[in-house]
Structure formats: structure tokens, C-alpha cells
Amino acid sequence: MTTGSATRPLDAQTLTLKDGRILGYAIYGSPSTTSTAPTIFYLHGFPSARIEGALWLGSSFSPALNAQLIGVDRPGMGLSTFQPSRRILDFPIDLIELADHLKIEKFHILGGSGGVPYALACTKDIPKTRLINTTLVSGFYPGSREGMLFALRALMFVGYWAPTSLMASIFDMKFGRAARNPDPKVMEDLFMAEMQGRPEKDLQCLENEEVRKSLTRSLSEAFAGEGGMGVAWDWRLYSDWGFELTDVDGKDVAIWHGKADVNTPILMAEEASKLLTGCTFHAFDNETHMSLPFNHVEKILNDLLKLK
Numbered sequence: 277m278t279t280g281s282a283t284r285p286l287d288a289q290t291l292t293l294k295d296g297r298i299l300g301y302a303i304y305g306s307p308s309t310t311s312t313a314p315t316i317f318y319l320h321g322f323p324s325a326r327i328e329g330a331l332w333l334g335s336s337f338s339p340a341l342n343a344q345l346i347g348v349d350r351p352g353m354g355l356s357t358f359q360p361s362r363r364i365l366d367f368p369i370d371l372i373e374l375a376d377h378l379k380i381e382k383f384h385i386l387g388g389s390g391g392v393p394y395a396l397a398c399t400k401d402i403p404k405t406r407l408i409n410t411t412l413v414s415g416f417y418p419g420s421r422e423g424m425l426f427a428l429r430a431l432m433f434v435g436y437w438a439p440t441s442l443m444a445s446i447f448d449m450k451f452g453r454a455a456r457n458p459d460p461k462v463m464e465d466l467f468m469a470e471m472q473g474r475p476e477k478d479l480q481c482l483e484n485e486e487v488r489k490s491l492t493r494s495l496s497e498a499f500a501g502e503g504g505m506g507v508a509w510d511w512r513l514y515s516d517w518g519f520e521l522t523d524v525d526g527k528d529v530a531i532w533h534g535k536a537d538v539n540t541p542i543l544m545a546e547e548a549s550k551l552l553t554g555c556t557f558h559a560f561d562n563e564t565h566m567s568l569p570f571n572h573v574e575k576i577l578n579d580l581l582k583l584k
Contacts, residue, residue: 322510
């Protein structure tokens with residue numbers, strides 16, 4: 277079981293990769309000192325950063341598990357260096373290098389929302405001798421956009437056709453200035469304004485101060501490294517994963533999704549579950565994008581770790 281550098285906070289760890297880039301990561305949980313305690317690599321949503329992992333195994337409402345969860349910044353977000361021309365399929369290489377550095381032989385992967393394409397890329401390319409299983413929560417998948425918020429559908433259309441530099445400017449204008457403001461309340465107010473009109477169950481989750489501040493900080497961190505470019509490149513890649521869902525062995529994959537999700541509609545997940553042969557599909561009638569992980573965090577992690 278790994279421990280972080282004594283010179284940096286556990287939620288602000290870095291690794292210099294073989295190609296010279298910096299990879300940011302955060303360590304959460306209360307692992308035992310034995311090498312048998314499980315590790316979960318958490319792949320954050322969009323736009324977000326490694327510290328989103330605190331909502332799973334680092335908060336007052338998270339379960340007390342003998343495990344550690346490591347949130348990883350994607351290139352150009354948080355503490356991670358921007359990687360020109362990167363693909364979704366490049367991410368498993370970074371993750372394996374981090375696992376090797378931390379001397380973690382076997383691990384689980386948990387992908388949330390926009391982290392799902394990266395989780396599935398890891399599932400596709402990382403040997404089963406290393407990757408035990410993968411859990412996908414409120415995930416973004418290819419296919420139907422029926423039931424998705426109009427603003428998100430419009431942004432996807434623009435992101436597909438517009439130059440990445442233009443999208444970077446749009447994202448930076450929208451969130452980057454607030455992210456660079458030393459007063460965190462500026463970003464929190466902007467974030468809450470953006471959330472108006474979302475389902476009531478999503479808004480109820482944000483009444484929890486710890487959730488609200490963690491998500492706000494994660495959003496700020498997304499713009500910390502490269503302004504809007506890392507976020508814009510990430511958004512661009514959602515239109516072209518570089519692989520098909522049918523390329524992924526779904527045997528050790530579990531999908532968890534809320535039927536009232538308007539960010540990533542249930543139809544997306546239903547279609548994906550049919551293409552990921554052998555996967556397990558958990559659907560919840562009244563849960564939304566945020567309320568599903570908020571209300572079922574212990575159940576999801578226990579299932580991932582195969583605990584009773």
C-alpha cells in the first residue's frame with residue numbers, strides 16, 4: 277500500500293512521467309499498511325480534477341473502508357501537464373506508470389460521469405492480471421442524446437465542429453476567470469448559478485456544504501494548469517473515443533445509472549450495457565446524476581470491492 281510524499285498534501289501529489297510530463301493525483305481513505313489492502317483508481321468527471329475523489333472515500337459521509345482511493349488528474353487539468361494531440365487511449369499508459377511508481381500490482385477502477393470513457397479505455401488495454409474490475413457511475417457513453425439537457429447537447433455540437441482553441445476560450449471565459457480568483461466564493465456562486473434548473477435531487481445534494489465545496493474546488497482545479505485548453509481538449513475527445521464499446525470485455529464491468537439523470541440520460545447507459553457484453557447493469561428509478569453516487573456510495577464501493 278502506498279503513501280504520499282511527505283512534502284506535499286495527500287490531495288496534491290505529483291509524479292514526473294517518463295516523457296517529462298507531470299501527473300497529478302490525490303490519495304484518500306484509511307488504508308492498512310499491508311500490501312493486501314485494495315486500491316481504487318478514481319477517474320473524475322468533466323470538467324473536474326483528482327480531488328473529486330474526496331466525495332467517494334474522503335468525506336464525512338463516505339464509508340469507512342480498509343482501502344485507498346487515488347484520484348488522477350487528466351492531462352491539462354489540475355496538476356497534470358497538458359499533452360498535445362493526446363487520445364483517450366493514451367490514458368491507460370499514464371495510469372500504469374503511476375501504479376508502477378506506487379508499487380500497486382492490482383487495482384480497481386471507478387469512473388464517474390465524464391471519466392467513464394477513460395475507465396473503459398483502461399478496461400480495454402490494461403491486462404486483467406493488473407485490473408481487477410471496473411465500475412461506471414452516472415457515465416457518459418456514445419449513442420443517443422435523448423433526454424439530455426439542451427445546453428449540454430448544444431455544447432457537444434459546438435465542441436465537435438469548433439476549433440479546440442475557440443472552445444478553450446469559451447470555457448476559460450465561462451469558468452477560468454472565476455477559477456483564478458483567489459476568493460473561492462466566486463467560483464461557488466458561478467457553479468450554483470449553473471446548477472439552477474437541474475433536477476431537485478441534484479440540488480438537494482448541493483445543500484450539503486462538503487459536496488458543494490468539493491465540486492466547486494474540483495471545477496476550479498480543472499482550469500488550474502492550462503486555463504481552458506486542457507478542458508477543451510477533453511471535451512473534444514468525447515466525440516471520438518478511438519475505440520468501440522464492443523472492443524471492451526464487459527465481464528468485469530458494472531454500470532450504475534439513475535433513470536432521472538439529465539446530464540447523461542439513462543438511454544445512453546442502456547445502449548452501452550448491451551454493447552459491453554457480460555457487464556452488470558444497475559438502474560435506479562428516481563436517482564439523478566448527483567444523487568445516485570451521493571445516496572449509494574457505500575453500496576457502490578462495497579460492490580466494487582466485492583464486500584458483503
